[in-house]
Amino acid sequence: MIPIVSIVGKSGSGKTTLLEQVIALLAGRGHRVGTIKHDAHDFEIDYEGKDSWRHKQAGASTVVLASRNKVAVVKDVKTEWSLERLALTFADDHDIIITEGFKKSSFPKIEVVRKACSIKPVCGKDKTLIAIASDIKARGKLPRFDIDDVAGIADFIEERFLPPSHRPPQGDRATLVVDGKVVTLKPFIETLLKESLRGIIKSLKGCANPREIEVKIKK
Secondary structure, three states: OOOEEEEEEOOOOOHHHHHHHHHHHHHHOOOOEEEEEOOOOOOOOOOOOOHHHHHHHHOOOEEEEEOOOOEEEEEOOOOOOOHHHHHHHHOOOOOEEEEEOOOOOOOOEEEEEOOOOOOOOOOOOOOOEEEEEEOOOOOOOOOEEEOOOHHHHHHHHHHHHOOHHHOOOOOOOOOEEEOOEEEOOOHHHHHHHHHHHHHHHHOOOOOOOOOOOOOOOOO
């Protein structure tokens, strides 16, 4: 699984600003960074009146926007997708994924605590909280960074989640998703799946050297 770190905190605490600056530093160091933002409310990504907006309003359950450089998807889902499924579906070719929000997830979290919003972390009792970025000086067991120490926070993330020996091997992973849930595979099973599928796919015309294989089975 690709490392996932969540930047959490109350509204107005500065999550987006911190996330933006950390992304810039990590990307500048050569890491491929993906982001996922959680929105507790419904949202639109297109302007009213645009063709894709009109398609969705007309009743399409999935709308795909495609250009030479970008692809965007608006898709109705029956239940909210887990962070694991979002990561595997849309960002599995990245070195790390940094999310904004998802404070209820089981992934590591860095909380932004700004004095103007609150003096206590909302995830203070969460065992997945790994650090705090704040403009409040306080002691505690967790690493604490000044809210403006972007380089220090980026270094912390890089050292903890992006050492060369722990980066996911590109192009040599097998992931199983069943009914929207990521299934943890033992090394033997993962190898068996990879080698079996590769052997079958290579025998097909035009598929002698597959780099990425995706199989979906639906009842």
